Amino acid sequence: MFYALSVVNLEIDEIEISAEVKDISDSSGLSPWQLGMRRFRKGRLGVIALWVVLFYVLVAIFAPFIVRLLNVDPYALDRQAINDFGLPKGPLGSMSWNHPLGVEPGTGRDILGRLIYGTRLSLIIGTVGTVLSTTVGVCLGIVAGLRRGWVDSLISRIGDVALAFPSLLLIIALANPMTQRLESWGVPKGNTAKLTYILTILTIFGWVYMARLVRGQVLSLRERDFVEAARSFGAGTNHLVFKQLLPNLWPQIIIFVAMSLPGYVALEATLSFLGVGFQAPTASWGIMLGDSVRYYRADTAYLFIPGGALLILVLGFNLLADGLRDAFDPRSDRQQL
Amino acid sequence: MFYFIARRSFFAVILLFVVSIFTFWIFSALPADPAALTCGKNCRPEVIEANRIRLGYDKPFIEQYGSYMKGIFVGRTYGEDESGVHCAAPSLGYSYDRHECVSSLVAKTLPVTASIAFGAFVLWMVFGIALGTLAALRRGKWPDHFATVFSVIGISFPSFFLGLLSVLFFVIWTKILPFPNYVGITENPFEWFTALILPWSVLALLSASTYIRLTRNGILEVMNEEFVRLGIAKGLPRKKLIVKYVLRAALTPIATIAGIDLAFLLGGAIVTESVFNLPGLGKLTIAAVVNSDLPILVATTLISALFIVVANAFVDIMYGFLDPRVRTK
Numbered sequence: 178m179f180y181a182l183s184v185v186n187l188e189i190d191e192i193e194i195s196a197e198v199k200d201i202s203d204s205s206g207l208s209p210w211q212l213g214m215r216r217f218r219k220g221r222l223g224v225i226a227l228w229v230v231l232f233y234v235l236v237a238i239f240a241p242f243i244v245r246l247l248n249v250d251p252y253a254l255d256r257q258a259i260n261d262f263g264l265p266k267g268p269l270g271s272m273s274w275n276h277p278l279g280v281e282p283g284t285g286r287d288i289l290g291r292l293i294y295g296t297r298l299s300l301i302i303g304t305v306g307t308v309l310s311t312t313v314g315v316c317l318g319i320v321a322g323l324r325r326g327w328v329d330s331l332i333s334r335i336g337d338v339a340l341a342f343p344s345l346l347l348i349i350a351l352a353n354p355m356t357q358r359l360e361s362w363g364v365p366k367g368n369t370a371k372l373t374y375i376l377t378i379l380t381i382f383g384w385v386y387m388a389r390l391v392r393g394q395v396l397s398l399r400e401r402d403f404v405e406a407a408r409s410f411g412a413g414t415n416h417l418v419f420k421q422l423l424p425n426l427w428p429q430i431i432i433f434v435a436m437s438l439p440g441y442v443a444l445e446a447t448l449s450f451l452g453v454g455f456q457a458p459t460a461s462w463g464i465m466l467g468d469s470v471r472y473y474r475a476d477t478a479y480l481f482i483p484g485g486a487l488l489i490l491v492l493g494f495n496l497l498a499d500g501l502r503d504a505f506d507p508r509s510d511r512q513q514l
Numbered sequence: 515m516f517y518f519i520a521r522r523s524f525f526a527v528i529l530l531f532v533v534s535i536f537t538f539w540i541f542s543a544l545p546a547d548p549a550a551l552t553c554g555k556n557c558r559p560e561v562i563e564a565n566r567i568r569l570g571y572d573k574p575f576i577e578q579y580g581s582y583m584k585g586i587f588v589g590r591t592y593g594e595d596e597s598g599v600h601c602a603a604p605s606l607g608y609s610y611d612r613h614e615c616v617s618s619l620v621a622k623t624l625p626v627t628a629s630i631a632f633g634a635f636v637l638w639m640v641f642g643i644a645l646g647t648l649a650a651l652r653r654g655k656w657p658d659h660f661a662t663v664f665s666v667i668g669i670s671f672p673s674f675f676l677g678l679l680s681v682l683f684f685v686i687w688t689k690i691l692p693f694p695n696y697v698g699i700t701e702n703p704f705e706w707f708t709a710l711i712l713p714w715s716v717l718a719l720l721s722a723s724t725y726i727r728l729t730r731n732g733i734l735e736v737m738n739e740e741f742v743r744l745g746i747a748k749g750l751p752r753k754k755l756i757v758k759y760v761l762r763a764a765l766t767p768i769a770t771i772a773g774i775d776l777a778f779l780l781g782g783a784i785v786t787e788s789v790f791n792l793p794g795l796g797k798l799t800i801a802a803v804v805n806s807d808l809p810i811l812v813a814t815t816l817i818s819a820l821f822i823v824v825a826n827a828f829v830d831i832m833y834g835f836l837d838p839r840v841r842t843k
Contacts, residue, residue: 341533341826343781343818346796347540350803350811354544361545443672450674451788453803466675470789473678474686484675492670499666 213428216504223500229493237296244290249276251290251460259285264475278482281465282472286458288479292486294460299490301372303442306379311434313380314387315426319418321388322395329392336385344382351378352453368459375448379441387433394426428505435498439491446487462487518834526827533819538579541812548808568592569608582607606816607809609802616813619798624817626696627794629706630713630786631779637718638725639772645722646729647761653734661726668723677716677789684712694790713790717783721775725768732764739763766836770829777825781818 217223236243244251255276260266265280273279278289321329352374359370398404404421412421448454449463457464465483473480549566566572569592570581581590585605592599592608599608601615609616649661684691694709736742737760745755782796791797795814802810 337529338532338536341529341819341823342536343778343815343822345784346782346799346815346818349784350799350815351540351544353803354806358545439670446672447674447785451784451800466678470678473682477682480678480682484672484678487672488670488675491672492667495666495670 213505226496249287249290255285291460295462302445306441309380310383314384318388318391322392439494606813611807633714634717638721642722642725646726650733665723665726773829777821
């Protein structure tokens with residue numbers, strides 16, 4: 178089958194084949210994926226960023242163990258560590274062996290413990306939000322590009338409408354009533370309902386750019402000779418999508434995912450900061466930051482610790498995205514920073 | 515060209531219509547009863563029912579939408595007796611929570627948001643394009659490295675964190691600036707400026723990062739075009755070549771994104787206004803969320819959507835002027 182395909186190609190377009198042969202000889206038989214990974218490993222900053230992100234992911238996964246190992250409790254109130262004004266006793270937010278990063282003003286909860294558990298929330302929103310909106314975007318983009326006609330128009334117009342909404346404003350405005358509505362539909366109360374709401378609305382507004390990107394790619398790919406050839410051999414839609422189109426879409430999808438992840442990660446903190454995300458005693462960086470506004474004249478450490486943790490994670494994701502883009506996007510000229 | 519503008523405007527109007535229907539539908543389908551929210555917790559049911567009728571919440575959805583839209587153009591009176599409240603056109607509803615027409619609340623807050631948005635816009639465009647151009651022209655040298663590092667850090671900074679840090683540093687530690695306390699530009703231009711310089715800078719630093727990248731990559735791409743090589747070959751001065759030909763070609767796509775970014779900001783710089791405690795549209799929205807003040811939420815959503823749709827249409831039409839290929843598509 179592949180032999181037959183290449184013969185067809187050879188007859189139709191000799192120039193293209195010669196270009197491919199040259200490409201293969203250059204890269205000593207590596208797939209685009211392997212080539213990209215090889216280039217990625219050469220960019221030092223991207224690799225460092227990958228380790229930083231992995232560190233956060235591991236902390237999030239093993240949060241309960243780490244917390245027990247360090248003997249910090251994210252939920253226990255420690256009245257001994259704060260004074261009558263609710264401020265931590267001692268310098269730097271009352272850092273000590275019991276509380277390595279100090280305690281929260283007002284409650285005396287351990288900051289390190291809350292920081293570790295907060296990693297989970299940010300990463301869950303970031304990764305699940307990105308995966309959901311990317312999946313919906315890729316599916317709708319492929320459908321629009323393959324089907325064309327009224328299906329394409331419908332999907333594109335729905336996308337236009339979704340983009341016309343001020344998304345952050347709506348996410349904030351609908352947070353409380355929609356969470357109540359979800360609870361009345363039987364979603365477990367509290368954080369589960371809130372998480373469901375945030376992920377759903379992120380998907381509703383987030384799929385459009387991905388879908389547009391994929392649709393454009395599919396529209397141009399479907400006219401290419403190899404897709405034409407596969408179709409002329411009677412390939413079904415499944416074969417076209419999974420064997421012909423998706424392998425060519427992966428690099429674009431990966432770059433896009435890597436670039437949108439950091440935004441989603443920061444969004445959880447933003448929502449909690451504005452008071453429409455999760456509520457204490459849930460451990461969230463955004464809650465800590467929002468809370469720190471009341472205390473940051475007296476207790477600066479409380480602002481810097483969660484803020485720094487968030488900044489490093491988002492920075493890590495962004496540098497990782499840059500590294501991946503440089504490695505996988507052939508048009509990108511910048512090999513390293 | 516006329517046909518293109520007409521088609522694009524028609525599409526924008528349709529889009530606005532769909533968005534407004536959706537907004538109205540979402541907010542009317544919420545579990546919150548807007549009539550019950552009109553008067554405190556221990557409210558007599560008769561009062562709630564009276565208010566429901568006065569505000570028109572007893573009518574079917576389509577009728578409510580119709581009278582709302584009519585109110586935008588001709589104004590609207592709530593209630594028929596002398597206790598009725600009149601909101602002049604453009605009426606955007608009546609906030610029972612604040613006993614005020616939403617339109618007058620918007621009229622008070624929009625100038626604040628507009629001050630924030632336009633100031634930040636000017637700063638980030640100038641700064642972003644300048645640094646991006648410098649990075650592209652000195653590619654691989656230290657300005658390029660500086661721009662790259664700067665932009666990746668700027669993109670990564672959560673806006674509220676940078677805002678809090680800037681208040682901490684400039685207001686509390688060094689006391690260079692007073693705490694942001696907004697006054698209108700007509701009242702006291704100097705105080706207006708000192709209140710806004712921090713929000714402007716924070717917003718500009720964050721947004722400039724994107725524009726540095728776009729400008730840098732755009733210029734590098736254009737530099738490879740044939741007309742630039744022709745310019746070099748026929749001996750155009752470098753300065754003239756870059757300013758007149760390269761920048762013009764490279765900045766056109768950036769204008770598109772800038773227009774939409776500005777529109778988003780005009781709909782309420784929610785985070786910035788919260789951090790710096792500025793009484794703009796975003797702050798109005800947050801307060802309305804806390805008080806479940808639905809009329810305000812509907813209005814701010816509609817206003818933001820209006821800005822976005824108009825900016826999109828405007829940018830497309832400008833694009834049509836600049837690039838003839840767009841028109842024929």
